[in-house]
Amino acid sequence: MFCAPSRFTWQLLGWALLSALLVVVAALLRRWDLDPGSLRWVGAVLPVLPMVGYFLTLTKWVRSLDEMQRLIQFEALLIQFGITALSVMGYGVLAETGFVPNPPFGVIWPWIWLLLFVSWSLGQAIVRRKYR
């Protein structure tokens, strides 16, 4: 069944897009040497600021849910935590032993974000089936 996106969905999407846009702008400024070295940290930190708005909106959204929906989110977050913790730990251990590449954290963190989002969506799909 199609479920119309709520205002929270649009707000979350807006914060995430703003953050992604600032990541791209900061990367372009660095590439073109347009940011003065002493202010380079400003460009680096700027994309993090919309994520504050993202988490405040996320908190408001969870507080707007009814008791069963909150339970679903709680169980979905447990699944997300389990998948992400095991994956990151597993990869870290394998990278330390040289079985898989060991890229710098600057390359890894967007993939961790993706893993968080995918495992949360998977968790919601699994838990919602239980209450359907």
Next chain:
Amino acid sequence: MNNRLRVLRAERAWSQADLASRLKVSRQTVNAIETGKYDPSLPLAFAIARLFDQSIETIFTPNGGPDA
């Protein structure tokens, strides 16, 4: 826990969405309560009882019957 929510709702010709809006919960929550997949909290059970003007015990009964 068993409940008579579906029967009570049908008697008033309310849809799940109608009941959900009166209880300020989602339609999925009403459906999960009706199918016995989710047991409501005490405050929500009281809200349901108030809405149907009945006591909680006449709407909700333990799985093994009233004395279980």
